[in-house]
Amino acid sequence: MTVEQSQLAAVAPRLPGTVPAERIATVSVRRHAPSLVAPLLTLPDLCSAVADTLDELGTGSVIPGHLLNRAAGTGRVCGPAITLRYVAVGGDVSANRAAGRGLLIGDRDLYGLAQPGDIAVMDASAAHDTAVLGGLSARWADLAGLAACVVDGTVRDTDSLREVGLAVWSAGRNPACGRYRIEAVELNGPVSLFGRTVRPGDYLVADDDGVCVIPHDDVPAVVERCLASAQAEHELTELLASGRRLEEIVSLLRSRSTPA
Template identity: 30%
Template sequence: MSELNTNDANVARAAHLDTASLSDAMDRLGINGQCYKLAPRDNGFRMAGRAFTVLYGPAAKPAGTVGDFIDDVPAGGVVVLDNGGREDATVWGDIMTELAHKKGIAGTVIDGICRDVAMCRKLGYPVYSRGHWMRTGKDRVQVEAVNVPVNIGNVRVAPGDILRGDADGVVAIPREHEEQVLSVAEEIETAENRIREAVRNGSRLDEARKVNQYHQLQTKR
């Protein structure tokens, strides 16, 4: 995982929770936060931080820039790029990866694709996207706005929301609900750890799950 803002208590809490537990917590609370189809470019990537959002659109003529925003992203933040799910043009590559890693940015999330995957793997810089391909976004897409609400994997992400990524994908935790989501996710992980411990000590799985209400942990309440 890249640098984490240790002064942000809720980001630190999110970093210690699996996306699966956070997903279950949001299901219980009726919050849509699971970013569909976004996967890590390496299964070892882990990421947690607050969103710095960028909205893309089709390029005009003459084309606008694909983005020089990286200098404005704070250390510990997550770059969140809404390219409308496009898989025919990239919006992130090795120069951005190298600078983001140097600045201590926590990671990058793209509703679209990236390129130069070897660099992010070499540096251990977390990138989550729909895929990767080499075709440039220059003259195909352009930045429309920075730090506005965006759509990432069918999830609304606003600037400052917490993004958590692991091998299973990415969840976005709305700022206005983060305390509740984190508390429920911590409760779920505690219950699942009790089940594991009971089974290790000889209990039947069905009994351990029943005692800890496993099948209702994610049920909407």
């Protein structure tokens, strides 16, 4: 038995088995120590801070809130991605139902591969006209300890999603379910969020402004620079609130930027 097979066997009790094992690209997802990334969650305007840092480092990607909007939950999240890719089955729903097509819905199996704090990233970009996550799925994800679900596609059961409280971002809402319309083709392989590639183990941060994707290997540098930038912004904020006149503040900032 290979390492991957033994790892799959280890998580098998958590998997409903809807998705065949050959469609699970990997069980092993690289994750950083939670203590490394936890400081990001203390930053005000998290996604904006991370987006600025990604620009400075020339890495990662940003998806604005009008494309991936919060559907449920509150606050901000940060965690490693586990991924699921769907394709559209095509054809008529009634015919697909009669033929048994479109029954490979992979969210429950994906959650079984998760560790607490992971973020489920679902690529349903080929089927935006059908919902790939609803109330029962959110309850399953919450029980598995996921921090959030981010869906390039639509979701449904909005009232139930809000009741569960799991953080969910999506491209929109649609009451039509994915059954007989889509099929899971790969778990824990590369996926797309509005054209931006996400790989298992990449880190996502999300808040009301949108979603940022940090490549796994760049996470330490992003955290370090974000914290340094946050400290500089905090000092400027305190200066602006100090009661000094604008002219005094400008003069002080100029003196700080003038080489000795």
